[in-house]
Amino acid sequence: MAYQGEDTIFALSTGLGRAAIAVMRVSGAGSEALLKKLIGSLPEARCAALRRVWQDAETRNNLLDEALVLWFPGPRSYTGEDGFELHLHAGPAVIKAVAEALVEGGARPAEAGEFTRRAFMNGRMDLVEAEGVADLVEAETESQRKLALAQTDGALSRLYQNWADRLKRVLAHQEALIDFPDEDLPPEVEQSLLDEIHALIAAMQTHIQEGDRGERIRRGVVFAITGPPNAGKSSLLNWLADRDAAIVSPIAGTTRDAIEISGILAGVRVTFVDTAGLRETEDAIEAEGVKRALFHVKQADCVLQMFAAGDAPQEVFPASVLIGNKTDLGPVPQAVQGHRVMPVSLETGQGLDQLKAMLEQKVEALTASSASGAPLLTRARHKAGVKEACACLEGALQQDWPEMRGEELRLAMRALGRLTGHVGVEDLLDAVFGQFCIGK
Ligand SMILES: Nc1nc2c(c(=O)[nH]1)N(C=O)[C@@H](CNc1ccc(C(=O)N[C@@H](CCC(=O)O)C(=O)O)cc1)CN2
Numbered sequence: 001m002a003y004q005g006e007d008t009i010f011a012l013s014t015g016l017g018r019a020a021i022a023v024m025r026v027s028g029a030g031s032e033a034l035l036k037k038l039i040g041s042l043p044e045a046r047c048a049a050l051r052r053v054w055q056d057a058e059t060r061n062n063l064l065d066e067a068l069v070l071w072f073p074g075p076r077s078y079t080g081e082d083g084f085e086l087h088l089h090a091g092p093a094v095i096k097a098v099a100e101a102l103v104e105g106g107a108r109p110a111e112a113g114e115f116t117r118r119a120f121m122n123g124r125m126d127l128v129e130a131e132g133v134a135d136l137v138e139a140e141t142e143s144q145r146k147l148a149l150a151q152t153d154g155a156l157s158r159l160y161q162n163w164a165d166r167l168k169r170v171l172a173h174q175e176a177l178i179d180f181p182d183e184d185l186p187p188e189v190e191q192s193l194l195d196e197i198h199a200l201i202a203a204m205q206t207h208i209q210e211g212d213r214g215e216r217i218r219r220g221v222v223f224a225i226t227g228p229p230n231a232g233k234s235s236l237l238n239w240l241a242d243r244d245a246a247i248v249s250p251i252a253g254t255t256r257d258a259i260e261i262s263g264i265l266a267g268v269r270v271t272f273v274d275t276a277g278l279r280e281t282e283d284a285i286e287a288e289g290v291k292r293a294l295f296h297v298k299q300a301d302c303v304l305q306m307f308a309a310g311d312a313p314q315e316v317f318p319a320s321v322l323i324g325n326k327t328d329l330g331p332v333p334q335a336v337q338g339h340r341v342m343p344v345s346l347e348t349g350q351g352l353d354q355l356k357a358m359l360e361q362k363v364e365a366l367t368a369s370s371a372s373g374a375p376l377l378t379r380a381r382h383k384a385g386v387k388e389a390c391a392c393l394e395g396a397l398q399q400d401w402p403e404m405r406g407e408e409l410r411l412a413m414r415a416l417g418r419l420t421g422h423v424g425v426e427d428l429l430d431a432v433f434g435q436f437c438i439g440k
Pocket residue numbers: 023046072073076077078079085
């Protein structure tokens with residue numbers, strides 16, 4: 001049976017601010033009566049009709065606007081229930097008057113993500129696809145758009161569904177082994193079952209490893225800029241930002257707070273974090289800055305480790321790119337401990353084109369598609385779910401008792417089911433849909 005929201009909900013689905021047209025969206029069992037109250041009679045389903053919108057069409061009381069109206073009867077609509085859209089003139093007074101008429105007609109304002117939540121409840125999409133819708137609405141870069149669009153289209157859901165289907169077959173074979181222990185089941189049955197578990201584990205592990213790339217596309221690639229005081233870290237940040245974001249001075253220990261700037265590089269959201277120069281210091285505030293700098297270095301996807309000519313570093317941080325600055329003052333080594341050094345001068349601009357090209361390459365490598373062409377996971381929630389399923393499968397391999405192995409397989413199924421929202425997700429829904437914007 002179709003899920004019918006108790007309430008008829010409405011929201012302005014288009015953004016606030018100066019615009020020509022505003023879309024007011026309505027969904028719920030009371031939609032038909034409400035639309036008749038506003039415009040008198042229902043237009044043809046899913047066909048745009050130009051209609052007068054009234055506070056009460058029957059009595060022709062208070063004309064509110066002339067609008068394009070779309071009637072979406074369930075269950076084929078976006079939410080799976082009856083709904084309609086009013087494409088209004090976008091004036092705030094029009095929107096306010098229509099909202100008041102909707103409330104008068106028994107509707108209430110929708111909560112964040114409530115339309116898509118109803119679509120999920122009605123089986124119009126699964127949880128992973130719904131998350132894709134939220135990401136598509138938020139997408140600012142080309143890479144985010146592509147990733148989210150593939151996800152709304154079910155690419156990631158199909159991968160998880162495929163694993164769940166394979167697991168179901170494994171479980172059926174496992175149950176045959178439990179139910180008919182003394183029958184002469186060919187030994188190949190158990191072997192092929194174990195092979196399939198191994199194959200699933202391998203696929204999940206690859207997916208988790210490559211998933212970092214999807215998460216980076218979604219939330220952005222983070223570069224931390226580190227090095228000793230006066231290396232030119234803040235100068236680099238300002239050049240990347242193309243503005244004076246951070247204070248630059250010849251005094252060592254100028255930067256204390258971490259300063260973040262954000263931009264788009266190679267179609268990917270990127271954040272650069274300028275940090276306090278690393279050194280032993282008696283100054284309590286600078287010491288706190290150094291502590292924070294080390295935190296950012298640990299968190300970053302890539303570390304830009306800077307030094308000035310004549311001051312090569314003793315140690316190279318993991319996941320770092322070495323930048324030798326101030327080539328105008330003297331030579332920098334070609335490499336430090338086998339790691340190539342990018343020679344630049346923030347003063348003269350030497351080497352900065354090459355540095356930009358290198359950063360773009362780095363971003364591409366950190367966000368590359370899966371080698372197998374499989375869709376990437378995009379959220380910590382997905383990673384946790386796949387990890388849990390994978391751990392259960394590994395647990396299953398440890399079990400000699402068929403009953404115990406069956407139990408682990410069932411837990412793995414459950415973890416995959418929670419991922420797509422097919423089982424036991426009541427507790428998850430507020431967290432997932434609360435992140436949406438109003439009107440989605
Ligand atoms: N005006 C408007 N633009 C929009 C949306 C919308 O709801 N309204 N969308 C919302 O996200 C997106 C398009 N996505 C949609 C997804 C499904 C359905 C849908 O189920 N529509 C028909 C059935 C389609 C058919 O099979 O003919 C229906 O509602 O009856 C509509 C839009 C982007 N643009």
